[in-house]
Amino acid sequence: MASNRWLATGNYFTSYKEEQRIFFTSLDRTAMCLFIIVLFAWPLFFSVGNKYMLVIDNILVAIIAVMGLNLVTGFAGLISIGHAAFVGVGAYTVASLARTLGDGHIILTHCWPLVIILSGFMGAAFGAIVGLPALRLKHLYLAIATLSFQMIFQWIINFMDFFNQGQTISVSRVIWVTGKVARKEHYLFWYYAILVTIVILAFAVRNILRTKYGRCLVAVRDNDRAADAMGMHPGFTKVYAFALAGFLAGIAGALHAYLYRGVGIESFTLHHSINYLAMAIVGGLGTLSGCFMGPVAIKILDLQVERLSEWASEHLTFAANLATALKPLSFGLIIVLFLMFEPRGIANWWRIAKSYVKLWPFRY
Amino acid sequence: MKKNNMTTCMFLLVAVFMLNFPVQAHAGEVYKLGLSMAITGPTSDAGNPYSKGVADYFSFVNDTKILGDDTIDCTIRDDQYKTDVTKQNFEDFLDQGIVFYLNYSTGSTLALKKDFEEEKMPVIPASFHAGNLVDSNYIFLPIASYSAQAIGLAEYVAKNNTGPKPKVAMFVHPSAFGRGPVEDLEKAIAAGLDVEIVEVVEHGKNLDNTAMLKRLISKNVRYVISQTVQSPVATMLKDASSLGLAASTFGEEGKLTFLGCHYTGGNDLVALAGPASENYYWTTSYTITNEPSAGTTAQLELAKKYNRDEKAANSHNYANGMMVAQVATEVIKRAKAKGKKVTQESLYEEMLAMNGDNAFSPGTTVGPVTYSKTDHAGVDTLQLYVVTGGAFKSAGTPFIPEFTKK
Numbered sequence: 001m002a003s004n005r006w007l008a009t010g011n012y013f014t015s016y017k018e019e020q021r022i023f024f025t026s027l028d029r030t031a032m033c034l035f036i037i038v039l040f041a042w043p044l045f046f047s048v049g050n051k052y053m054l055v056i057d058n059i060l061v062a063i064i065a066v067m068g069l070n071l072v073t074g075f076a077g078l079i080s081i082g083h084a085a086f087v088g089v090g091a092y093t094v095a096s097l098a099r100t101l102g103d104g105h106i107i108l109t110h111c112w113p114l115v116i117i118l119s120g121f122m123g124a125a126f127g128a129i130v131g132l133p134a135l136r137l138k139h140l141y142l143a144i145a146t147l148s149f150q151m152i153f154q155w156i157i158n159f160m161d162f163f164n165q166g167q168t169i170s171v172s173r174v175i176w177v178t179g180k181v182a183r184k185e186h187y188l189f190w191y192y193a194i195l196v197t198i199v200i201l202a203f204a205v206r207n208i209l210r211t212k213y214g215r216c217l218v219a220v221r222d223n224d225r226a227a228d229a230m231g232m233h234p235g236f237t238k239v240y241a242f243a244l245a246g247f248l249a250g251i252a253g254a255l256h257a258y259l260y261r262g263v264g265i266e267s268f269t270l271h272h273s274i275n276y277l278a279m280a281i282v283g284g285l286g287t288l289s290g291c292f293m294g295p296v297a298i299k300i301l302d303l304q305v306e307r308l309s310e311w312a313s314e315h316l317t318f319a320a321n322l323a324t325a326l327k328p329l330s331f332g333l334i335i336v337l338f339l340m341f342e343p344r345g346i347a348n349w350w351r352i353a354k355s356y357v358k359l360w361p362f363r364y
Numbered sequence: 365m366k367k368n369n370m371t372t373c374m375f376l377l378v379a380v381f382m383l384n385f386p387v388q389a390h391a392g393e394v395y396k397l398g399l400s401m402a403i404t405g406p407t408s409d410a411g412n413p414y415s416k417g418v419a420d421y422f423s424f425v426n427d428t429k430i431l432g433d434d435t436i437d438c439t440i441r442d443d444q445y446k447t448d449v450t451k452q453n454f455e456d457f458l459d460q461g462i463v464f465y466l467n468y469s470t471g472s473t474l475a476l477k478k479d480f481e482e483e484k485m486p487v488i489p490a491s492f493h494a495g496n497l498v499d500s501n502y503i504f505l506p507i508a509s510y511s512a513q514a515i516g517l518a519e520y521v522a523k524n525n526t527g528p529k530p531k532v533a534m535f536v537h538p539s540a541f542g543r544g545p546v547e548d549l550e551k552a553i554a555a556g557l558d559v560e561i562v563e564v565v566e567h568g569k570n571l572d573n574t575a576m577l578k579r580l581i582s583k584n585v586r587y588v589i590s591q592t593v594q595s596p597v598a599t600m601l602k603d604a605s606s607l608g609l610a611a612s613t614f615g616e617e618g619k620l621t622f623l624g625c626h627y628t629g630g631n632d633l634v635a636l637a638g639p640a641s642e643n644y645y646w647t648t649s650y651t652i653t654n655e656p657s658a659g660t661t662a663q664l665e666l667a668k669k670y671n672r673d674e675k676a677a678n679s680h681n682y683a684n685g686m687m688v689a690q691v692a693t694e695v696i697k698r699a700k701a702k703g704k705k706v707t708q709e710s711l712y713e714e715m716l717a718m719n720g721d722n723a724f725s726p727g728t729t730v731g732p733v734t735y736s737k738t739d740h741a742g743v744d745t746l747q748l749y750v751v752t753g754g755a756f757k758s759a760g761t762p763f764i765p766e767f768t769k770k
Binding site for chain 1: 404405441442444446447448451452453455456458459471474475478479482483495538539540543
């Protein structure tokens with residue numbers, strides 16, 4: 001290793017272990033630490049309305065869900081178009097407890113971190129079961145298998161009395177060390193709770209990716225026969241990829257249930273699955289940074305288009321009907337444009353920017 | 365020095381007074397309201413005219429100074445029928461300081477019920493689901509619930525059927541919105557309503573109902589009561605017509621007579637189903653423009669004033685939106701008249717006081733709007749309409765279903 005650990009330039013890896021470091025330079029580590037500190041500190045200095053806090057919380061929940069989707073689709077190359085159903089499994093784990101024990105039961109209100117983890121494991125169990133067809137199916141056929149899981153999930157929730165036939169099942173407010181989390185601090189509380197979860201899960205995923213299990217995912221994606229010949233187990237790899245994705249989705253679902261204080265089928269439909277896939281594509285499939293950038297980009301786009309359409313319907317009354325169609329139109333357009341011109345997603349722009357900085361003081 | 369300070373203070377006071385006085389003398393209060401609804405996406409065929417009715421009536425209130433110098437600023441947001449977006453919109457409206465909230469779908473009304481309770485926010489949704497009122501103090505239905513409508517239709521069947529006990533099938537939307545009236549109708553039957561429910565069909569998105577219609581006929585069903593939106597009903601009517609199973613007179617033996625609640629009917633149904641809609645029975649609490657009255661004249665004039673097309677102007681959902689805006693305006697007017705500050709608390713009190721001599725007649729409904737601590741359904745009266753010669757016409761006089769209270 002070169003003497004200056006702050007610059008990438010001039011540094012050489014002399015072992016595989018060095019190459020698998022989480023942070024390549026001290027600059028990377030410091031920048032990440034500062035970024036995390038900023039994420040934790042900004043609400044202390046700036047106050048945003050409940051609407052925007054809810055939007056931010058929503059983005060964070062989507063980040064966890066997209067991390068899961070990226071593991072299975074981006075890293076392992078297994079197309080999943082039923083991801084919202086896995087998120088739904090997590091949410092309905094919380095809802096099932098609420099239905100069985102009562103929405104204000106101590107387990108739900110006091111032991112909510114355990115409930116969230118339990119929901120993750122439920123998601124993982126369902127993920128592993130749905131992943132079983134991946135042993136025999138590939139590409140489009142596997143996509144159809146995951147789609148069928150989405151359909152079965154929706155059907156079960158919609159028609160079973162236990163799940164209130166898809167109507168909202170209420171979840172009570174949680175208790176924290178300061179007492180019951182009141183309405184005015186609800187969104188801020190969940191901002192911190194979800195942020196802590198993201199930090200833990202992101203480091204966990206980053207660590208998995210540098211272990212042999214993580215490298216197996218990529219190897220199976222690139223060529224499963226070659227991976228098999230190299231001594232890996234493609235079948236097992238595919239199933240645990242789905243289980244990992246299910247775990248993260250389950251966590252996201254439980255957080256969604258607590259954030260919205262209720263669970264209804266409307267939040268876990270095929271439309272949401274497509275939305276998660278769009279976030280992963282726009283962010284960049286097969287990259288961890290893409291999991292953060294995709295949800296942020298799509299949700300901010302949503303907000304900006306909403307503002308634009310509101311402005312347009314107010315000032316251009318003759319085009320009011322057209323203005324309301326801007327939102328779905330822009331969503332479709334952005335996906336097509338990314339697929340055409342930047343299939344590697346926003347993460348690729350980030351990679352280029354980082355490469356530029358890394359070579360400094362030399363020209364890029 | 366003291367004199368100089370006094371002079372400066374006086375000058376500043378006069379300056380402030382002069383700058384502020386004209387503004388304060390002419391500018392009234394602005395009351396913030398919010399409406400989140402599906403202007404695009406599922407059910408937007410109803411939501412679109414509804415939003416226009418709300419927007420136009422509030423513009424009319426401001427333009428004609430119904431509230432004097434005070435004005436209503438109602439922000440209308442499209443939630444595309446997504447509960448998550450509705451919640452986001454509601455939080456935004458709260459940040460803006462709304463005093464009254466208008467909601468739309470059954471799903472979002474049920475999902476946000478706890479928020480309405482915590483915020484003590486009076487709410488009128490476009491959903492007439494009876495379940496909205498369970499464990500709720502702040503939700504007010506504009507008209508009779510879907511359950512009351514279905515019971516009203518079943519009562520009409522029981523009274524006008526000839527022959528043995530009428531066999532009825534229910535054709536409902538696969539959601540809380542559609543399923544809501546089934547249980548209540550069953551309760552009414554248990555209480556003595558003389559009809560028999562043979563089958564409850566939860567429709568999908570199928571484009572052919574042949575098998576279902578044949579099955580209903582084989583079970584001797586004579587009446588189909590629908591609680592869904594217009595397009596599945598239109599598909600069913602067209603199929604029944606092409607199979608020769610649609611009754612040409614009410615209760616014709618061996619044929620099916622179709623009836624439905626508020627969101628199944630209206631001009632859109634006639635446009636979708638064409639001649640197959642003939643003899644379709646539909647109930648709602650709203651007046652319709654095919655049957656001119658003072659209310660419908662006001663509706664058409666309002667639509668004309670704000671350049672709405674014929675379709676929107678004649679839509680019963682335009683009247684629906686207009687009516688909730690009328691109620692919101694009325695409670696603001698009443699709070700002001702009593703010298704109360706217009707807040708969500710005072711508007712809630714005025715909503716609860718809207719009964720007896722204080723009942724409100726907006727003209728767009730077939731009966732008065734009444735609310736109280738125990739009655740959160742606005743217009744209890746229903747009107748039955750039937751398609752005759754390609755247009756809905758009144759069938760009988762307005763009525764209140766008897767079995768809703770039993």
